Each structure stands twice: as structure tokens, then as C-alpha cells.
Amino acid sequence: MCIICGCEDIKVQGHCHDGDHNNLKDLHFGRNHVGVEISGISETRLIEVKTDVLAKNNMYADRNRKVLTDLCTLSLNLISSPGSGKTTLLCRTIEEIGSCSLAVIEGDQQTTNDAKRIRSTGAQAVQVNTGKGCHLDGYMVGCAIENLELNPNSILFIENVGNLVCPAAFDLGEDAKVVILSVTEGEDKPLKYPDVFTASKLAILNKIDLAPHCNVNLELYEENLRRVNPKIKMLRLSARTGEGMKTWINWLHNALAKKSHGKMQLD
Numbered sequence: 001m002c003i004i005c006g007c008e009d010i011k012v013q014g015h016c017h018d019g020d021h022n023n024l025k026d027l028h029f030g031r032n033h034v035g036v037e038i039s040g041i042s043e044t045r046l047i048e049v050k051t052d053v054l055a056k057n058n059m060y061a062d063r064n065r066k067v068l069t070d071l072c073t074l075s076l077n078l079i080s081s082p083g084s085g086k087t088t089l090l091c092r093t094i095e096e097i098g099s100c101s102l103a104v105i106e107g108d109q110q111t112t113n114d115a116k117r118i119r120s121t122g123a124q125a126v127q128v129n130t131g132k133g134c135h136l137d138g139y140m141v142g143c144a145i146e147n148l149e150l151n152p153n154s155i156l157f158i159e160n161v162g163n164l165v166c167p168a169a170f171d172l173g174e175d176a177k178v179v180i181l182s183v184t185e186g187e188d189k190p191l192k193y194p195d196v197f198t199a200s201k202l203a204i205l206n207k208i209d210l211a212p213h214c215n216v217n218l219e220l221y222e223e224n225l226r227r228v229n230p231k232i233k234m235l236r237l238s239a240r241t242g243e244g245m246k247t248w249i250n251w252l253h254n255a256l257a258k259k260s261h262g263k264m265q266l267d
Contacts, residue, residue, distance in 0.1 A: 085206045
């Protein structure tokens with residue numbers, strides 16, 4: 001038995017590593033952009049299941065989109081790893097633009113902590129707990145919208161469950177996905193989790209006040225973002241200190257103006 005990984009003569013890509021941990025094989029189960037190899041389940045069956053799940057989700061997402069479009073409400077799906085500063089950024093944003101012009105849907109597996117933080121600013125917030133779920137879906141967001149009193153020409157922020165993988169695949173009826181990165185996460189994050197960065201209109205590099213203390217290369221962050229999505233817009237800011245917040249607020253105002261004038265395509 002291998003004392004490091006606990007395996008008993010496990011074959012890795014047809015070859016046992018025989019205890020030589022300097023020659024372990026990397027495993028790549030995905031093929032191209034679709035297809036997953038799981039013992040006992042065919043790739044065709046997996047794709048069928050995924051297609052069915054997404055089709056049902058998209059039906060609910062389309063309903064959400066119509067409701068939000070009729071209200072001229074700008075909707076943004078905020079995606080990030082846990083601890084990137086999404087809720088802090090939202091609280092700071094509410095301070096800047098006022099609680100009456102926005103509402104928030106908070107997604108977490110458990111607790112109502114983040115919704116309470118948002119409500120303490122005076123803004124509307126609905127908490128959605130997903131249990132063991134790793135993302136919000138169109139149905140959950142639709143139920144949350146029904147529990148909000150959305151004002152016309154306002155902004156709906158959807159703070160997704162902390163996760164850079166699953167939320168990328170699910171349309172919630174939003175106008176744009178916004179991915180938030182903390183400078184403490186590592187410059188290679190866009191390369192490790194490309195799908196969410198490909199699907200997003202905007203990337204926010206948060207906590208830049210910590211960059212001098214973390215030996216972080218901000219230019220490399222942006223270079224890797226462009227490698228994954230050459231069209232993505234990038235903002236640097238610190239929700240804690242307020243640095244760069246003006247640019248973020250201006251982006252929101254411009255996006256809302258486009259939505260109000262029926263221009264669905266955001267820059």
C-alpha cells in the first residue's frame with residue numbers, strides 16, 4: 001500500500017506508480033469541453049442528463065429574464081470563491097448608490113449571515129439556502145424574485161454560492177455574470193477555472209490593498225484573464241478601503257442606463 005495516497009497497486013492511466021511518487025501520472029478525465037469519464041456511466045448518458053437539467057433550468061431563467069426586463073431591472077450574477085469579498089463589496093456598493101435602488105439575493109448552503117449583513121444597510125435581501133447544492137439555479141432565483149419588491153430601473157444583485165465551477169453553467173436570467181477574485185487567490189485562478197471567466201462580462205480584482213503584502217503580480221492576473229477571455233473587462237478595487245470603487249459604480253450606472261434603454265448587450 002502506498003503510504004502517501006493509501007492506494008493498493010492502483011493503476012493510473014494503465015500504469016501502476018509502484019511507490020515512485022516522483023513519477024505519478026496526472027489524470028485528465030475531461031475530453032475537450034464536454035465528456036466526463038466515470039466508471040459505470042457512459043459519456044453519452046452523462047451528456048443527456050446534463051442537457052436535461054440545463055434545459056429545465058433555462059426555462060425558469062427565461063421566465064426570470066422576462067420579469068426583470070419588464071421592470072428594466074439590471075441583474076448581475078456575482079460569482080467567486082468563498083472569501084473573495086462579495087458581501088463586503090455589496091455592502092460598500094449599497095453605501096455608494098443607496099439601498100432604495102437595488103435588491104440582493106444571497107446564495108449559501110446554510111445560514112442567513114450574509115442576508116443579515118445586507119439588510120443592516122437598509123437594502124432588501126432574500127436568503128436562499130441550497131443545502132448540499134453548490135450553486136443557485138433559475139428556479140431558486142425565480143422564487144426569490146417573487147419575495148422581493150423590485151423597483152423599476154433598479155439593480156438586482158445575485159450573490160451566488162461561493163464556487164468557481166458549477167455557477168458558470170447555470171443561466172439565472174441575469175444580464176451578466178461578474179466574477180470576483182481576491183488578490184490572495186493566486187494569479188493562475190483564471191487558468192484553473194476557465195469556464196466562469198469565459199462566461200463573465202466583468203472580472204473584479206478585489207483586495208488590491210493587500211497586494212503589496214502578498215507578493216502578487218496584478219499584471220499577471222490580468223494577462224491570464226485575457227488568455228481565457230480576451231473580451232472580458234477588468235476592474236481593480238478594494239471594497240475595504242474604497243480604492244477603485246468609483247469605477248465600479250460608474251460601470252453599474254452605465255449598465256443600468258443601457259438596460260433601461262432596452263440595450264441588453266453590456267460592455
